[in-house]
Amino acid sequence: MFRGLYKSLRPSVSSATRHFKPSVFNTTTTIPPHPIATKLLLLLPSTQTKHLASIAMADTKTFLQAVKDRHTYYDLKAESPIPDSRIEEIVKTAITSLPSSFNSQSARLVLLYGDHHKKLWDITKDTLFSFLPEEQKEASGARLTGFRNAYATILFFEDPQPITELQTAFPTYAEKFPQWSEHTSAIHQFTLWTALEAEGFGANLQHYNPLIDDKVKEEWGVDKSYKLVAQLVFGTPNSGPQTRPQIVTFKPIEETFRIFK
Numbered sequence: 001m002f003r004g005l006y007k008s009l010r011p012s013v014s015s016a017t018r019h020f021k022p023s024v025f026n027t028t029t030t031i032p033p034h035p036i037a038t039k040l041l042l043l044l045p046s047t048q049t050k051h052l053a054s055i056a057m058a059d060t061k062t063f064l065q066a067v068k069d070r071h072t073y074y075d076l077k078a079e080s081p082i083p084d085s086r087i088e089e090i091v092k093t094a095i096t097s098l099p100s101s102f103n104s105q106s107a108r109l110v111l112l113y114g115d116h117h118k119k120l121w122d123i124t125k126d127t128l129f130s131f132l133p134e135e136q137k138e139a140s141g142a143r144l145t146g147f148r149n150a151y152a153t154i155l156f157f158e159d160p161q162p163i164t165e166l167q168t169a170f171p172t173y174a175e176k177f178p179q180w181s182e183h184t185s186a187i188h189q190f191t192l193w194t195a196l197e198a199e200g201f202g203a204n205l206q207h208y209n210p211l212i213d214d215k216v217k218e219e220w221g222v223d224k225s226y227k228l229v230a231q232l233v234f235g236t237p238n239s240g241p242q243t244r245p246q247i248v249t250f251k252p253i254e255e256t257f258r259i260f261k
């Protein structure tokens with residue numbers, strides 16, 4: 001049944017792709033690349049051993065090892081262990097390879113480097129500080145400065161148009177499609193978080209939506225109908241995973257997983 005529906009949807013998938021609004025990407029100003037000298041310095045074993053070892057890691061690490069190695073990093077600096085072209089290759093690989101519900105291809109990603117990245121966190125700070133109680137400003141400000149000090153941010157949007165089309169085409173599942181759209185976005189978030197870490201970055205996932213949505217859409221020319229779902233902040237970690245302030249522990253496996261065979 002499900003597969004039958006899926007097959008019958010395929011023509012409307014290309015229509016979902018046609019509906020993609022390229023304005024999101026056309027309005028991005030190109031940030032000048034780092035000088036080659038900076039890149040070479042980054043690769044010196046004495047300063048960046050971890051990152052030298054991690055070049056092309058997303059291609060060479062086993063999938064499960066990359067899954068195990070992914071963590072949350074907050075203490076990040078505005079340096080990259082890899083060329084920007086490699087970051088963009090990874091993001092393009094994700095958006096052209098990852099699954100979506102009924103092949104809706106509803107994910108829309110925006111990559112912000114340099115001054116654009118900083119602007120995002122300035123917008124977030126201005127927005128938050130416009131209503132935050134005075135006593136919370138110091139802690140929140142420090143947190144936001146931490147994000148601003150990182151290298152770049154990926155914004156994860158979902159385009160509601162393919163979702164609405166699916167709801168019309170398949171009313172039986174109408175109420176499920178928004179939830180599956182969130183799942184689709186989550187798949188993109190996790191993949192990029194893991195792939196960037198495999199390349200030597202550290203990353204953390206933030207949710208300042210919907211507070212910042214309008215200003216963000218205006219600043220980067222993003223279609224007003226898109227829904228901002230998450231922000232992935234990444235940069236070079238100031239400390240390795242062993243010295244992270246928080247190492248999470250997991251619940252006993254007996255509580256979280258069962259096998260029947």
Ligand SMILES: Cc1cc2nc3c(=O)[nH]c(=O)nc-3n(C[C@H](O)[C@H](O)[C@H](O)COP(=O)(O)O)c2cc1C
Binds near residue numbers: 070071073205206
């Ligand atoms: C769906 C989801 C939402 C999250 N939202 C936030 C967030 O808003 N802010 C934040 O700092 N971390 C956020 N996190 C990170 C989690 O707190 C973190 O992944 C978890 O504590 C496990 O730690 P680890 O990432 O180091 O394995 C989120 C993670 C997930 C999966």
